[in-house]
Amino acid sequence: MSTTSALDQIRMQIQWNRLLSVVEEQAQTLIRTAFSTSAREAGDISAGVYDVKGRMLAQAVTGTPGHVNAMAASVGFFLQKYPLAKMKPGDVFVTNDPWLGTGHLNDFTVVTPTFRGNEIVALFACTTHVVDVGGKGFGPDGRQIYEEGINIPIMRLAENGEFCEPVLEIIRTNVRNPVEVEGDLYSLAACNDVGGQRLLDMMKEFGLDDLAPLADYVIEGARAGMAAEIRELPNGTYRNSMRIDGYESPIDLVAALTIRDEEIEVDFSGTSGVSTFGINVPLTYTQAYASFGVRCVIGGAVPNNAGSLAPVIITAPEGSILNAPHPCAVTARHVIGQMLPDVVLGCLNQVIPDRVPAEGTSCLWNPVLLGGHGLTDEDYGDATPFAINTFHAGGTGARPNKDGLNATAFPSGVRNTPIEVNETIAPLVIWKKEYRTDSGGAGKFRGGVGQVMEISHAQHAPFAINCMFDRVTYPARGRNGGGDGEAGIIERKLRNDRLNAKGRQSISGDDHLVVSMPGGGGLGSAFERDPAEVARDVVLGFVSPEAARSVYGVAVDEEGRIDEGLTKDLRAAR
Structure with a gap:
């Protein structure tokens, strides 16, 4: 299908909007059916649809950057082990491998091919954090990945539409909450199934034989939108560092952000080395949150997919805490990884201080x-x-x-x-x-x-x-x-x-x-x-009257009444 005419552009945009509703229903199915509170109450999930090349086309609004952006890379690992030719109707694939999934064993990622007749037209993927995977439990005390729980390689979770009972039995035997964990695995598979069914309905309605034209339109449009915003920024390298607590010793997160025409590269050379405890970060999780830091202020209105992610290049030296090799312990990788947007934003503050x-x-x-x-x-x-x-x-x-x-x-x-x-x-x-x-x-x-x-x-x-x-x-x-x-x-x-x-x-x-x-x-x-804002903070309990006076120079009582004369004197004295 040509996308040169205005009518084709409109048709593609309608199909794109419909695709967004498909993945959102996929995500809501997971939330409605999940057993664990992390998915059901906190929304610690991700859901998305991918083309047959493994490129992320759309993600659900509900979900975390660590899951969504890491899962974008994870689907590629699934395809390496199980190329499309090896997939059959009724197949469901699973892993919780931290280096092939979303960074630690508590996250299970499930990938399901969607068949239209005998042809695969898309892949649906989803992730959720399960309550327990055995080992030492969800905490940072492990010294190697082997201590942190059961590790499921990329493998079939279901075949010919039937769940593989030996896989489920192994998982049930190794976790403290077998009912919740098994229930979540069924929910993950169910949400992909719903996504696939809704996609087939959409394709039938629009008369689509495959998703290739729509995929190219979505990805190239997002890539162009991101590139256009980067071109508005001055080329150069901007550096920032941040010291955080760590476990056995403080950790320095060091970044050099380079703007180069239509791409942004973030290099974490100089960052502290791996920890002997479970706070290390696999590279996919580093890439997920660092790229999100860029996207918070650059290209925020551009859809998050393979196209908009491609111009943001994230690197970290192997052996650093942000590119921890196997068998490093990684259960608490979020403690370090979720700091990365702040580090990246510190670089961007030197370029666009009014937006950070x-x-x-x-x-x-x-x-x-x-x-x-x-x-x-x-x-x-x-x-x-x-x-x-x-x-x-x-x-x-x-x-x-x-x-x-x-x-x-x-x-x-x-x-x-x-x-x-x-x-x-x-x-x-x-x-x-x-x-x-x-x-x-x-x-x-x-x-x-x-x-x-x-x-x-x-x-x-x-x-x-x-x-x-x-x-x-x-x-x-x-x-x-x-x-x-x-x-x-x-x-x-x-x-x-x-x-x-x-x-x-x-x-x-x-x-x-x-x-x-x-x-x-x-x-x-x-x-x-504004003194009125300080008074409001005091009434709401965000700021004490003492801090209002000593820090903000505003004399205000607990009822929010401002002594304007004293306030003027306090501010003048500074």
Whole structure:
């Protein structure tokens, strides 16, 4: 089909919009049918459609960059092992290999060919984070991938429309939550099946024999749109570095971003080497989040597919923590990988400072809580065993002309899991979940505030937490004159001591765990912030009256009443 006429352009655009609805229904099928709270409540998934060359054509709106962009590369690995000629109707393929999938064993990726007659017309792929894969559990304490759980190579999950029972039996035997994990595998296969059926309906409706013309139109259009935006930027190399907590020692993330005509290259040479613990990052995950950092401010309106991803080239030296080779432990790869957009944005701030946000908490603050025999320092007794992965977040960095988002996951985009759900599926009591006052970095635009959670065991038994937190030693930095966000704190309330930011630790049955999540950095001078906005922050509990006076130079009481004379004097004194 020629795309030279205006009518053809309109027809292609209608087909493209329909394709987007297909992949969104694919994703919603996964969310509706998933067993685990990570998919059902937090939306820690991805879904997309690929042409027969393995090029990503469209992704669902629901999903995380780490899953979506890493999965874009993952489908190519599936095709290397199972070329189209080896695929048959009724086949479903699966892997959770970190280097062939989305970076750690907890993510299962499922790929399904869609047949129209005897020909494959597309591939559907999806990913979700399952609650458990065995091993040491979801945490950073593993020293090699072999300790982190069961590793399924790229293989058939179903053949001739029937699930391979030996594969399911092996997985069930090796995980702590067999019902949830197996249920999620069925949900992954189901969502691809729905996507395939809707695609065939679409092709019939539009009279399409194959997707090649539409695929070329979508990919070339996105490539051209991205290239056009890059051409507007000055060529050159821009450098930035960021120090974060790490595990056994601090980690330096170092980037050189080069703008070259119609492409952007990000090179992470100079970044710290691999860790001896499970915070290492496979290259596909590094590429996923680093490219997302670029796309946040360049080509944001361009569809995310193989075309728009191609002009963004991400490299990291093998042996660095951002290109960790097998058999490095990688379970907590998100703690490091999700920092990369901030590093990339720090480079771009030198080019387009009016379009770049401040640093945020960035990495998720997911308390992984466990109870059962051998998991705690004290005897667990006959209390109900459990393992739960809860999704929560600190504040994001202030945005150009806007405050940061409070208790919001960026860059991952997953939702906070409701405490009612957590208390239903585990013997826990969550006594507090509230905004953390004064945690957002000060500025003309304030950084987003974090949150505070207080948790205990409902049966007064001990429980453990797998900590995978950062921004405890090195908080999010403000930008362009803005203040830093507050660092995070993990502590036992009654013992009045602080826990380490990473690793498994135990809480006594009579104690409470308190998790205070970090805030994002501010943008611009705090004394340029509108006093009325400061007063509003005080009323909402984001800023204390004391900080309003000392940091912002605004004299305001808890009711939001401003002493204008004193405020004028405070600001004049600065």
